[in-house]
Amino acid sequence: MAELQELTRTNDVNALRSWLEETGALDIADELARLDPEDRAIPFRLLAKDRALEVFELLDPIHQQELLESLREERVRELVESMEPDDRVRLLDEMPAKVANRLRAGLSSDERQLTAILLGYPPESAGRMMTPEYVNLRASMSVADALAKVRRSGEAAETIYLLPVTDDQRKLLGVISLRDLVLADSARRVGDLMRTEVHSVDVDADQEEVARLIQEADVLVVPVVDHEDRLVGVVTVDDAMEVFEREVTEDVSRAGGVEPLERPYLSVGPFHLARKRAVWLLFLGIAAALTVNVLTAFEATLEQISTLAVFIPLLIDTGGNSGAQASTVVIRAMAVDEIRFRDLPRVVSRELLVGVMLGAMLGALAFPLVTLFFGAEFGVIIASTLFVIVIWATFAGAALPMLAKRLGLDPAVLSAPIITTLVDATGLLIYLGIAITVLADQLTLAALSPFGL
Amino acid sequence: MAELQELTRTNDVNALRSWLEETGALDIADELARLDPEDRAIPFRLLAKDRALEVFELLDPIHQQELLESLREERVRELVESMEPDDRVRLLDEMPAKVANRLRAGLSSDERQLTAILLGYPPESAGRMMTPEYVNLRASMSVADALAKVRRSGEAAETIYLLPVTDDQRKLLGVISLRDLVLADSARRVGDLMRTEVHSVDVDADQEEVARLIQEADVLVVPVVDHEDRLVGVVTVDDAMEVFEREVTEDVSRAGGVEPLERPYLSVGPFHLARKRAVWLLFLGIAAALTVNVLTAFEATLEQISTLAVFIPLLIDTGGNSGAQASTVVIRAMAVDEIRFRDLPRVVSRELLVGVMLGAMLGALAFPLVTLFFGAEFGVIIASTLFVIVIWATFAGAALPMLAKRLGLDPAVLSAPIITTLVDATGLLIYLGIAITVLADQLTLAALSPFGL
Numbered sequence: 001m002a003e004l005q006e007l008t009r010t011n012d013v014n015a016l017r018s019w020l021e022e023t024g025a026l027d028i029a030d031e032l033a034r035l036d037p038e039d040r041a042i043p044f045r046l047l048a049k050d051r052a053l054e055v056f057e058l059l060d061p062i063h064q065q066e067l068l069e070s071l072r073e074e075r076v077r078e079l080v081e082s083m084e085p086d087d088r089v090r091l092l093d094e095m096p097a098k099v100a101n102r103l104r105a106g107l108s109s110d111e112r113q114l115t116a117i118l119l120g121y122p123p124e125s126a127g128r129m130m131t132p133e134y135v136n137l138r139a140s141m142s143v144a145d146a147l148a149k150v151r152r153s154g155e156a157a158e159t160i161y162l163l164p165v166t167d168d169q170r171k172l173l174g175v176i177s178l179r180d181l182v183l184a185d186s187a188r189r190v191g192d193l194m195r196t197e198v199h200s201v202d203v204d205a206d207q208e209e210v211a212r213l214i215q216e217a218d219v220l221v222v223p224v225v226d227h228e229d230r231l232v233g234v235v236t237v238d239d240a241m242e243v244f245e246r247e248v249t250e251d252v253s254r255a256g257g258v259e260p261l262e263r264p265y266l267s268v269g270p271f272h273l274a275r276k277r278a279v280w281l282l283f284l285g286i287a288a289a290l291t292v293n294v295l296t297a298f299e300a301t302l303e304q305i306s307t308l309a310v311f312i313p314l315l316i317d318t319g320g321n322s323g324a325q326a327s328t329v330v331i332r333a334m335a336v337d338e339i340r341f342r343d344l345p346r347v348v349s350r351e352l353l354v355g356v357m358l359g360a361m362l363g364a365l366a367f368p369l370v371t372l373f374f375g376a377e378f379g380v381i382i383a384s385t386l387f388v389i390v391i392w393a394t395f396a397g398a399a400l401p402m403l404a405k406r407l408g409l410d411p412a413v414l415s416a417p418i419i420t421t422l423v424d425a426t427g428l429l430i431y432l433g434i435a436i437t438v439l440a441d442q443l444t445l446a447a448l449s450p451f452g453l
Numbered sequence: 454m455a456e457l458q459e460l461t462r463t464n465d466v467n468a469l470r471s472w473l474e475e476t477g478a479l480d481i482a483d484e485l486a487r488l489d490p491e492d493r494a495i496p497f498r499l500l501a502k503d504r505a506l507e508v509f510e511l512l513d514p515i516h517q518q519e520l521l522e523s524l525r526e527e528r529v530r531e532l533v534e535s536m537e538p539d540d541r542v543r544l545l546d547e548m549p550a551k552v553a554n555r556l557r558a559g560l561s562s563d564e565r566q567l568t569a570i571l572l573g574y575p576p577e578s579a580g581r582m583m584t585p586e587y588v589n590l591r592a593s594m595s596v597a598d599a600l601a602k603v604r605r606s607g608e609a610a611e612t613i614y615l616l617p618v619t620d621d622q623r624k625l626l627g628v629i630s631l632r633d634l635v636l637a638d639s640a641r642r643v644g645d646l647m648r649t650e651v652h653s654v655d656v657d658a659d660q661e662e663v664a665r666l667i668q669e670a671d672v673l674v675v676p677v678v679d680h681e682d683r684l685v686g687v688v689t690v691d692d693a694m695e696v697f698e699r700e701v702t703e704d705v706s707r708a709g710g711v712e713p714l715e716r717p718y719l720s721v722g723p724f725h726l727a728r729k730r731a732v733w734l735l736f737l738g739i740a741a742a743l744t745v746n747v748l749t750a751f752e753a754t755l756e757q758i759s760t761l762a763v764f765i766p767l768l769i770d771t772g773g774n775s776g777a778q779a780s781t782v783v784i785r786a787m788a789v790d791e792i793r794f795r796d797l798p799r800v801v802s803r804e805l806l807v808g809v810m811l812g813a814m815l816g817a818l819a820f821p822l823v824t825l826f827f828g829a830e831f832g833v834i835i836a837s838t839l840f841v842i843v844i845w846a847t848f849a850g851a852a853l854p855m856l857a858k859r860l861g862l863d864p865a866v867l868s869a870p871i872i873t874t875l876v877d878a879t880g881l882l883i884y885l886g887i888a889i890t891v892l893a894d895q896l897t898l899a900a901l902s903p904f905g906l
Contacts, residue, residue, distance in 0.1 A: 024650055026670050030790075058669070147635070154636050161614055161632070161673075178631060179614070182600070183607050197477055215698070216511070217479050218691045220614075220673060237690050238671045244694070245668070248701050249785060255708060256781025256869055257774055265786035266796065270806040277778045281811055281843075282818075284774045291766035302759045309755050309762035313744035313769050313877050321710055321737045321870055325730045328709025332702055333718035337483075343719065353723040358734055365735075390734075416709055416869065417774055424766050 004031035008039045017046055025051060029058035033264065041070035053082055061091045062263045077106045084158050085114040086131045086239060092119070126210045127203040129243065130224045130233030131158040137165045139173055139191030143184045159236050162221035165194045170230040172223055174198060200225050203232055208247050211240040251335060254412035255328065257284060284417055290425040298432045304443055307374060308435055311382055319389040319427040320420030322358060326351055326397030327419045331411050334401065341406050348399055355394030359387040381438050385431045392430065393423045457484040461492045470499055478504065482511035486717065494523040506535055514544045515716045530559045537611050538567040539584045539692060545572070579663045580656040582696065583677045583686030584611040590618045592626055592644030596637045612689050615674035618647045623683040625676055627651060653678050656685055661700050664693035704788060707865035708781065710737060737870055743878040751885045757896055760827060761888055764835055772842040772880040773873030775811060779804055779850030780872045784864050787854065794859050801852055808847030812840040834891050838884045845883065846876045
């Protein structure tokens with residue numbers, strides 16, 4: 001595949017045109033996203049109208065926005081007008097309010113109204129991600145009537161694969177899939193064929209909940225109802241996949257101690273990248289400063305037996321790693337709903353057992369090695385410290401995210417980096433406590449002091 | 454909602470029956486998964502036949518397997534026979550070979566053949582996740598003929614929402630959606646209406662690639678073709694979502710230093726949980742043992758100025774955190790295809806800038822605080838060490854995963870825990886190098902020795 005980047009730079013319109021003709025819409029969108037924002041308008045303007053819309057719809061909202069900024073007003077209106085209402089709302093959501101208002105004002109009154117309805121629901125709710133353009137049926141219709149209605153009004157709908165069935169008050173009675181409708185005898189009644197056990201969601205439901213329902217129930221479309229159970233829209237599986245991707249980015253980022261980026265990596269500047277990390281790094285640094293306090297209290301001990309300092313990184317790294325492992329597994333299991341708060345006792349008792357096994361393994365390996373190079377006393381100290389620290393870290397890594405969720409926090413906030421840092425200070429206390437106990441006869445009174453032994 | 458767990462324990466069949474009648478299939482599947490394996494057969498046997506199949510299909514393959522073990526042979530055959538071929542293959546894949554063979558032998562010859570075809574493709578390929586049950590059309594058909602064919606043979610197909618159009622040799626010519634077919638004039642020809650720019654995948658394509666295509670192209674179904682471009686099956690969006698969920702679990706687990714669990718958390722024993730962590734923990738421990746070597750080399754320095762030991766955890770934690778941040782962001786951006794290897798220079802130069810900003814921030818904060826409590830010399834040492842370590846860790850965290858991917862490794866293998874551990878030993882060298890330079894006049898020859906100053 002030729003590089004769009006090179007073609008745009010050389011400004012060879014004929015070569016560009018033939019590249020655009022040979023290339024699929026998805027690849028064009030992909031390559032456009034990788035161009036510098038100011039270069040995107042050139043190839044985009046060379047696309048035929050239908051194809052331009054197709055490519056436009058495949059772009060991320062942020063790239064859509066950047067592209068709109070470099071197009072003529074009329075072209076902009078056309079593009080925004082022909083988008084699906086839910087995609088349009090996502091685009092408007094991410095734009096500066098002023099630009100969004102101007103764009104909205106330019107819409108036809110129908111499309112403007114649809115947009116206003118969606119924007120009236122809270123951010124990240126089912127109301128924001130649904131489309132109000134669907135085809136609904138009546139229970140009394142025959143299959144033939146229903147298919148005729150689908151043909152009449154299906155063109156404007158985002159999906160016709162799930163057809164909600166409502167009564168006079170727009171109350172949701174059931175759903176029928178286009179598949180069942182097409183395969184059914186045309187004389188039968190919709191009311192007899194429809195499924196009444198419907199997976200519907202409330203308009204205020206959280207986006208993630210909607211996405212999970214679509215996945216778990218293996219459905220393509222979910223009807224959205226208001227508080228009186230009246231149908232207001234439908235959410236489609238492609239929107240669910242997008243929500244998943246955003247949620248995953250959020251969880252993965254937090255687990256790495258970074259705030260999630262809302263835009264593709266290459267489209268944000270280094271200052272913005274740094275800002276997304278500064279708060280976490282600072283917070284973790286302050287938590288880590290606790291270790292300075294702990295070690296200062298034990299400075300006399302470290303001064304007398306400097307070999308103790310040599311093992312500090314190994315011990316806190318290992319404690320941190322086992323805590324991170326436990327929290328990663330538990331947070332993931334909570335994210336996919338495999339465990340809930342009521343499972344806390346089961347989880348904790350299992351993780352304690354895991355900690356004992358892993359701690360025993362590491363202790364058993366460390367004892368002969370440390371004894372060989374540093375003597376038996378250090379062998380005992382390091383092996384027993386590893387044993388205790390790994391159990392403690394595994395316990396904390398499993399229990400804290402579950403408690404965080406119980407308190408209404410994002411469990412990912414208590415993920416690997418925080419657990420690691422929390423375990424460090426306590427791990428040092430465990431280490432030096434064990435060391436002082438074993439080495440008591442070699443230490444002066446001052447070096448024993450932190451424990452007042 | 455009453456608790457299935459309690460109802461099963463009390464063995465009150467009437468209460469169980471009415472709970473099952475009132476509860477949706479999805480919630481039944483959810484609650485069944487949370488029961489102990491030996492308790493699941495009781496409520497399951499009380500379900501009506503159709504409903505039992507529906508619930509069965511909503512279970513994870515591992516829970517399906519456990520349930521089958523506790524049912525009578527005939528019931529097992531019925532359930533397995535009526536599954537979609539691709540779901541059945543996933544179930545058989547995860548079973549002990551002996552049981553899988555017995556189950557396969559019990560299938561009707563049609564279903565057995567379909568299953569054998571799928572099992573012939575490599576694991577994790579498009580061939581394994583596709584269904585061979587689809588409805589294909591000819592370009593010469595009229596819309597009315599096409600709809601008639603869909604009605605005739607659609608019942609057995611997993612999906613009829615995308616209808617591939619093939620020639621006499623089964624070569625894929627294009628696709629038409631059921632939507633377009635239903636909305637079109639019944640006299641028009643399929644060949645004129647079909648889309649020829651098709652997102653199809655090769656039968657050997659990696660599952661993740663297929664899933665990403667379905668998501669990026671916003672399609673519900675993707676045709677699968679063999680090496681001669683002949684149609685062999687279709688992959689549906691629900692399978693793509695499952696692949697995503699498994700891939701995310703894999704990435705998240707590796708990022709936390711654990712091998713992914715293949716089964717739900719509560720269905721694996723503590724020994725298995727420990728085994729999934731032991732190798733990583735051991736490997737990271739061995740890498741961390743490097744720090745013992747570094748510090749042993751500097752033991753004379755630490756003995757003379759024991760305050761140096763006090764800052765070790767703070768410095769290596771902060772280095773580790775900034776490395777983990779960079780690797781998290783870069784690995785995620787690679788996972789969603791926002792950056793590729795050719796972007797390495799851009800990524801590295803941006804991350805270096807980020808490192809300079811973050812390092813300067815932390816250094817500027819640490820200098821007055823450390824000076825206040827430990828004197829100006831330590832203020833200088835800690836501030837400049839933080840500055841250098843953060844830049845180095847950010848650079849390593851960004852560059853190493855990209856290089857790993859270039860070498861054909863899973864970039865997640867070089868994620869947070871490994872980066873943290875790698876940065877520790879080098880961070881200590883940086884720290885003690887700076888300290889010796891600043892404190893040279895207070896140190897004896899022995900304490901200066903590791904650098905031979």
